[in-house]
Amino acid sequence: MKVLVTGATGFVGRRFYQLATELGFQLLGQSRVRPSRDAERWIETCIDSNTKWSKTLHKVDCVVHCAARVHQMNESVDDANALYQEVNVLGTLNLARQAADAGVKRFVFLSSIKVNGESTSPNNPFKPEVGARPSDPYGASKWDAEQGLLDIAKETGLEVVIIRPPLVYGPGVKANFHSLLKWVDKAAPLPLGAINNQRSMVFLDNLISLMLECCENPNAAGQTFLVSDDHDISTSGLLKEVATAMKRPYRMLPIPESWLKLAASLLGKKHVGERLCSSLQLDITHTKQQLGWVPPVSFSEGIKETVDDYLKQKGKE
Template identity: 50%
Template sequence: MGRRAILVTGATGFVGSALCRSLLDAGVFDVHAALRSSSAARVAGVKPFTVGELSSETAWGAALTGVDAVIHAAARVHVMNETADNSLDEFRRVNVQGTLNLARQAAAAGVRRFIFISSIKVNGESSRPGQALTADDVPAPLDPYGVSKYEAEQGLFELASATGMQVVVIRPVLVYGPGVKANFHSMMHWVRRGLPLPLGAIDNRRSLVALDNLLDLIVTCIDHQRAANQIFLVSDGEDVSLTQLLRALGRALGRPARLIPVPATMLRLAAVMFRRRDLAQRLLGSLQVDITKNRQLLGWTPPVTLSQGLGKAARSLLDDHQ
């Protein structure tokens, strides 16, 4: 099979920029990158296309010319300080209407496969102890972001049925790696600075996915025949409690985590008092996924262990502070 062109959306983001580099390193792909503006940061060797905002009106013609597969990683993500009067409408405008507009134009352009980076939030916000979420579970999104991702998935499979373009949906759990931001970045800083944390007695279970593992699954799904029109969850295949994760981060950073064993019940009570139940759920709740389907259908197993993934993220953080 000769060289093929791949269009990556969200190409300047945490996942998208690393994906562009990974595709280039494979040596068999010509990479097209969809950019919001002409001044956006670019990856050397990638062919840039300025398409503007993701919406139902975006014109994708030039970016799709000659493209074999689309990897759609662009999205409106969780907004901490929401200003929209109706946040669900805003999520739908970008994540549903924008995605389906791209997919319809991709199908018309003869694109063979459309890989959609969705979210574990389509499955829900938590799992019961010992009952990991699977790709075949009935979806149960609870927030506008999760709802919009689920509606986009539904629209894509309907389009696949109508046009013959193959669709692959990947729902990652929390992704970490070099350059990670938000809550995971904050946790690494807490441990690096030696802050005492009241998180030494948390017995939950969380699935995480190293950036390298997510990228490996995405690249696998570009050509794997059995990936067509399937949904996959993705993780490192190693579930840990928050306490175990912080200790592992400490080992990776070379600075043991200072953890105080405060009971989870007390932390939940404090979260209710300070109206931070959402934070308590993210820190104290369980969210496990089962990736057996990936192994059985694709023969895919995570190439990077949790320890290796944390080590790479930690080295990047330490390098940034030297």
């Protein structure tokens, strides 16, 4: 099978490219800057409404679309919304239409659980159905892209598969999860001992496993899948799991949730406080039943691999 993977130098795309190659897939990677290795197997281009893909899509069986624009610092809301639409919506649909015209059979789209929303109420996890259009600009752009892809599928017969992951962690993780690793590494007391929320996450290799399944499984066509480790955990529980894997002291202060949210709000970090305290659970029953798939790596093993890589990279600094 010949697969074009976009965003192939990113956190998810890079791992997909590696594991798919090991499994014998014929890979063509897209990125804004072409790596020096395997140069003949890469295309260097941006993704927008004007990108020309026809030569790239020759004899491609499946497109795995990981590339997306995410939040950038120091930009206006209007600029951000326009760029989300240009890259995440128009760029995606431009690629999909050209893929359909080129005879590509399947289009696997890496969306986001933000399409469903930012949080869930107790015992009411997200399912593939969406109750309302997301208000977050990034989530809204992914939702718009999903709807456009489904329209293209109806018009052309292109098999569209949508995957909505929550927070993805694993070796090489950056951003908020990397910050969490550094907090635990310092062994400083953290004010999160009273947080009893429940959150779903997905280990990188579990996500890649599902993406690979969606490239070939006939039951994936036309479906929307939620994905997680199938193991929900509280913020304080997550920190304890990381501390155990890191062999660091686990020091949590039982500060009331309302105080934490107030402090975060006063510091201009209201969204951080909400994320630390709120629940976000995914029900992946449909994914498991439709595909006969289960996450191959346990949550504890995923945390251990992530921590081991963090400590290894730290030792190189």
